[in-house]
Amino acid sequence: MKSIRMATLLVAICFISFLLIKNSPIDPIQAYIGADMLNVGSEQREKIAEYWGLNEPIMVQFFNWGSALLAGDMGTSMIYRQPVSEVIGERFVHSVVLMLTAWIFSGVIGFTMGVVAAMKRDTWIDRSMKWYCYMLASTPTFWMGLLVLIVFAVWLGWFPIGLGVPAGVLAKDVTTVDQLKHLILPAMTLSIVGVGNVALHTRQKLIDVLGSEYILFARARGEWGFILFWRHGLRNIVIPALTLQFAAFSELFGGAVLTEQVFSYPGLGQATVEAGLRGDVPLLLGLVLFSTMFVFGGNLIADLIYRLLDPRMREGRSR
């Protein structure tokens, strides 16, 4: 069932993005040849168009591209002169480290903050936490990135200012420590921005749970404070929190695009911006498909978690 939905979604995304690119002002021939365009006459141009099948009807072109895609050939990136799948694979390794770090940190810190705020509701802790989160929620990612850059890279000089590895060092001489150093600032930016949402959601959910009748009954049985939270609070907020966390893959990806741009971090996000700006059609389409699968994967996991963990879904169906 889910796989059918995935397939239809992918076909639709392919078709729409193909049409969009077809109708965009990017001329594939010009994008391919670049600056040498001046030396290419209109006859040669015509020949290239014919060789690539650019004169055929649009549906035929779509099917040509689609069948190549199904065979696993995503084409060659024009900027990197490498097969698209290789570029994406390489970039994804960088991005996934960045996103995973930010994802875990913003999840854990945000969840803890939300729990503390809800348990200490209406105290100064709660108020300052809420104020902080609202501020974060209204902070644009790129601006937070610049701020982090100014403070930690320029003023304090603790971390490098950008890129994924030190400049002017041979690839074989780059150490893991170097890579970590370059990872910290972008990951920090992405985590800080993510915390606000997670904390506010967790806080509200726990407040709802604490106002419920079963908490009242637990209190009537002499439970309070941490025991009350541990026995009844945590188990009732952890499933929605996990679901939200997986469903937030799209925001994570969006945040990564901006953060990677600010830090010139060589991940998928930066590649997407580059591909778009420089008219690298195969790479752009490949990235669109890849990010679709990534976000869909997150939602799918969120869905499955509910089915696995929530007894009302798990055991409700077997009855």
Place this chain on the structure above:
Amino acid sequence: MPILEVENLSVSFKKYTRGFKQTKSTVITSLDVTVEAGEILAVVGASGSGKSLLAHAILGILPSNAITSGVIKYGGEELTPARQSVLSGKELALIPQSVNYLDPLMRVGSQVRTSVKKENAIAAQREVFQRYHLNAGVEKMYPFQLSGGMARRTLLATAMVSGARVIIADEPTPGLDSVVIVEALNHLKESAVNGCAVMLITHDIESALQVADRIAVFYAGTTVEISPVEHFNGNGEQLRHPYSKALWRALPQNDFIPIKGSQPRPSQLPSGCLFAPRCEMATPDCEQERPAMRNLRNGMVRCIHAT
């Protein structure tokens, strides 16, 4: 000596209306009630008469914006918040209204076990489940899998395993079929016979009459009458308060005559007797001040005209 005494209890709530203007609405007004070990005291009254809040006040689980005055005593000693937090769940147990009071994501067996205060919780839980005819599979179930009757018995079990001496059952019967109601009431009777003090809060007078020893009638947040159950018969001549008589006569098997008007809202309580505006016997004296609770014919009443 009564094991639980409530004297002159008032509960009100602070609320903010329009900006910073604070209003106070009094939901329970000078309420008096006592329960003795081995008896069932039924607390009857219409919705909104403060029955559930009384239970919450005794257990110390009122919302934080509630202000209380008056005294609640347990075993002759005042029940302070500190004592409440020690005694709730051990000596004072609540049987809540519905399955919503169970944690939806916790197996019912473990929920019952958390109420056990002595060692070997599993054995105690299995024993109480057996006593209430809940078969072995039930302890592994989640609340949503229980039927109405099973949920009722599970809630009862949480109170019984705690070994509490005072059991407060808050509306244990609505939405159940008559067989299950009888069963639930019999379980309550059984624990009273075993020496517990049971406070049965209900708006179902008929089921209260079946098991209770005494009946406390609530009206607009106060007790208007406390009467032995035998006095609820005939045309209600033996009852003391005009509201209890009217309530008795409003039952379908009696005259089925409703009383005119409705219970006053907490924000608009009359200054004198709370029932005066609807009372046929009301005189100007009734509006002067709130009548005190007084002993009358083996019961208590809050009415200056009662004989």
